[in-house]
Amino acid sequence: MLNGMAPRTAASRAPRKTAQGGSEARERLLRTASELFYAEGIHVVGVDRIVAVAGVTRATFYRHFPSKEDLVEAYLGVEDANIRGTLEGAHGATDDPVELVGLLIEGIAEDVARHHTRGCPFINAAVEYADTGSRVRRAVDKHRAWFRGSLEHVLRSAGADDPVTKAGQLVLLRDAALVGGYLDGWDNVRVAFVSAARQAAGLDPKAPGSTG
Amino acid sequence: MLNGMAPRTAASRAPRKTAQGGSEARERLLRTASELFYAEGIHVVGVDRIVAVAGVTRATFYRHFPSKEDLVEAYLGVEDANIRGTLEGAHGATDDPVELVGLLIEGIAEDVARHHTRGCPFINAAVEYADTGSRVRRAVDKHRAWFRGSLEHVLRSAGADDPVTKAGQLVLLRDAALVGGYLDGWDNVRVAFVSAARQAAGLDPKAPGSTG
DNA sequence: CGTTAGGTAGAACGATCGTTCTTTCTCTGT
DNA sequence: ACAGAGAAAGAACGATCGTTCTACCTAACG
Incomplete structure (x- = not known):
């Protein structure tokens, strides 16, 4: 390779x-x-x-x-810019909140399947940099805060209710999809991710099996 | 520290x-x-x-x-043994599938909150060992395969239907809880995890907000 | 035309990496 | 009492880490 x-x-x-x-x-x-x-x-x-x-x-x-750490910061900056671009692109795609959330979930799945087959660059960087105060960790925190807030804003501006909870769940499930896609293979994770994400977003109100 | x-x-x-x-x-x-x-x-x-x-x-x-890698393997072996112990302990706790799934979710939340505040040892190890064929990665794969299969078995023996999908979603959400708890703080992730997990398991059939 | 920023080539720095070695000591098992 | 295993103490191995340095070269710009 x-x-x-x-x-x-x-x-x-x-x-x-x-x-x-x-x-x-x-x-x-x-x-x-x-x-x-x-x-x-x-x-x-x-x-x-x-x-x-x-x-x-x-x-x-x-x-x-100036140092290797600056290169690492620049690397994370590139990844950050890429995600900002794709998310802003999806922002103006539709006004229907249902359709929008569906597009977001599809976009995440597409991204995990094609690129990002080795997990999330920011999660991986945070694993290697345990010091919370390091510049790398601050870059990771900044990115995640922006992503969560941006999801909230998109959901809110599209009229979805409880955007804070929905955004939190989508962040959660995106992390899981990236990690699971890396370790278990995307094919083994895809259906669990899509079903959980659609349930969390309120697109599929009924659970697959009603517990009994 | x-x-x-x-x-x-x-x-x-x-x-x-x-x-x-x-x-x-x-x-x-x-x-x-x-x-x-x-x-x-x-x-x-x-x-x-x-x-x-x-x-x-x-x-x-x-x-x-013999080498440092053997020590890493032993380290993962200890973590594996710990999880096996706690999971087997929860196995015989109840026969009611609803109660069992609830206990599992609570146990995961408890574990993330108290121990494992720096993420999942196996996920972190896999991030540092990119070579799929390395002994470390094989240990990670083995652990995850066992964990997923064990969740399926527990759910099936408790009478829950669609145990494969439920187990997959619980693995997914546990990964997310560990990562999110590390990077965003458990307090900011707890409600999203619990709600998503209970929805996925079919305990809370209704979504928090019905999309509109 | 001359200046200079940006590049190549390569040696060298101290520090740390994982690993191996020799030597001496002390406890445990028989 | 004696043999042998387990551990201490510490020097040393080559390799690689991130970083700095000198020296020379070339294309672009005033």
Whole structure:
């Protein structure tokens, strides 16, 4: 895996800039680091690995990132931006709260199935960074607070009642779907997730079996 | 934290054995390693840390554990044994499936609130060990397969219908409770977990708000 | 044209990683 | 009493960790 990304040869060794203003080397560092961090973990992936795969020298690395922890923060920042984009995209899709909640659940399932097959980048990062006060943990907390609040806002603006409880349950079930999809395989988790999520959101008011 | 456990002085340096047959040094190693692994993570806790806190030398460590990975396996073995004990204890508690599922949910909530405030030891270990074929990952898979199957068995023997789906949803929600309790605080997750779990199990057939 | 920011190449830093080794001591079992 | 197992104490192994450094080069910009 990740072998398709061969170490970069010294083809062009000049400072090229990207359309967004960031340098090409910096973006390559951030992209390869994101893939390696997510696929294998943060502590196990050393700086030497990252610069070797990215085809960049250590000096270049430390020119763009003061320390490895800054790179980790940037990695989480990319993930955060991605999720913000997709969620805001789904925001204006519909006004019907029922349809909206259904779209949210489908979107989560789609995301877990296609990308994020190794769990949640933020949960995984929090597992590796036990210190609550670290910058990584603060980034995780910030992201989760935004996500929960954003779900509440979407549900409220769509007219759903008890948006706080519903948002809390959706966060809960999304975490579970990401973890379960990673450890048990998405196929073994999908039906449990969808049924639990739809029940929690009030889309399927009746339980599958009435206990007896 | 963990400062209350002072490095052991060279009080008695003789091979003492425990009632269970294991040596005292081995048990102290396993106990301190379990606490450190769970509290801070596996990769960040080095062998030197473990032997220093346990008051044991490196030679003694490698006499009892061929490698660090064996210690990690033993650590997960202890956690596995604990859960097996508590689950089997709840098994014979009642014959009423409704009461049983309620007890299970309460037991999970109790466990997350009191112990396991840093998430699930197996999920955390799987995050740090990305290689599916590693012994650690196989131990995680084995534990989760047993837990899921055991939940199914308990539910089935208590007469609940659709025990496979119910067990899957309970596994899902337990994962979520452990992760959420760690990252968001148990107080912010408790009501969402209990309501979702009771809905999923069919104890509370009606959703909190009927969508509109 | 010259400056300079951004890049390459590679050595080197101290620290820590997991692991192995030798030596000496003391308790336990027979 | 004696053998052997369990543990202490500590040096040492090569490897890797994150980080810093010097030296040279090249493309873009004023």
